[in-house]
Amino acid sequence: MRRIMLVVLAVSAACVIAAPSLQISKPPVVPFESWSGPEGDPHSVQGQWFQDISSGAEEFGTHEFYDNLSGSGGGFAIHRSISSIVAQTYTNSGGDLVRFDMSITVRNDTPGGGTGWADGANSHNESLSTQTMYSGTLYDTRVAVEFAFEPVSLGNWLDAGGEGGSPYFDVEIPLIAVEPDKLGWYCWSPQNEPGIQPYGAYIVPVYDFGDIPQGEQVSRIISFEIGYPLSPDHPLSVLLESGSDLLFNRSSSLKISNWGAELKNDYGFAYPYEDPQIPGMSSNVSVFHNVPEPSGLLLFAAAVFMKRITKM
Known part of the structure; x- marks a missing residue:
């Protein structure tokens, strides 16, 4: 039986400034030609793409919600606007850890405070520099768990030849997401020549969190299986x-910036795990959402306009 718990709660009135939430369609994301999306939108003009596992329908998110600190575009809720706690762990007969349930919470405390957030980048050679943030309900909220994989999609990819390999195999301890709702598109070979579609797939596990009005939060318990049993004294067991x-998503990460991220402590530092060689390391989840319909139509019109310009 599927184990899902959605909880909507009011957030304290003190937590009215945090986030920020930034537009991730094109513009303002650059460059226009990035070969970072699926066949229907190869340059990810619309934003971050997803595929529903049950129906196969494709959809996109136009904005990304972050958990920056105060002074970096965040505010009173700071890094707790995206948070987690391990609710339950499970062991085998030998006492080794084999599975855990994690409660993930997204708090909508938009708008963010100030404009001091870091520019975003990702492993597909895209970047974002903007001083404009969104304030309002987070519609169609989705959480991509970049530290885990979904076995069916990864297996299908490998059965089809596994062209380009998969970056997830670089992780030390594989974590399996149980019953995700969607899969997020991830591209992992941006070094291809211009005009050649990089290797990519709908392959990153994603969970639906619904609409989250300002001043409210949604929590959901999600299960993960561990690729092989861990002794009680293993560092991941201890963690x-x-x-x-254990979750964080700072604005230095643009969209699903890296797949094969790790669970780590969010100590509340501004950008805790930055690496000048690998963009977007201060993120192991990404939270995406849409905006009210009129704004969405404007975003689409702008994208079409930019596409026409590139063809002139």
């Missing part, structure tokens, strides 16, 4: 039992 917040 999972620590009661710490």
Whole structure:
């Protein structure tokens, strides 16, 4: 039986400034030609793409919600606007850890405070520099868990030849997402020549969190299986039992910036795990959403206009 719990709660009135939420369609994301999306939108003009696992329908998110700190575009809720706690762990007969349930919470405390957030980048050679943030309901909220994989989609990819390999195999301990709702598109070979579609697929597990009005939050319990049993003293076992917040998504990460991220403590530092050689390391989840319909239509019109310009 599918184990899902959605909880909507009011957020304290003190938590009215955090985030920010930034537009991730084109513009303002650059360059226009990035070969970072699926066949229907190869340059990801619309934003971040998803595929529903049940229906196969494709959809996109135009904005990304972050958990920056105060002074970096965040505010009173700071890094707790995206948070987690391991609710339950499971062991085998030998006492080794084999599975855990994680409660993930997204708090909508838009708008963010100030404009001091870091520019975003990702492994597909895209970047974002903007001083404009969104304030309002997070519509169609989706959480991409970049530290885990979904076995059916990855298996299908490998059965089809596994062209380009998969970056997820670089992780030390594979984590399997149980029953995700959607898969997020991820491209992992931006070094291809211009005009050649890079290797990519709908392959990153994504969970639906619904609409989240301002001043409210949604929590959902999500299960993960561990690729092989871990002893109680293994560093990941210790981390999972620590009661710490293990999720983060700072604005230096643009969209699904890296797949094969790791669970780590969110200590509340501004950009805790930056690496000058690998963009977007201060993120192991990404939170996407849409905006009210009129704004969405304007975004689409702008994207079409930019596409026409490139053909002139």
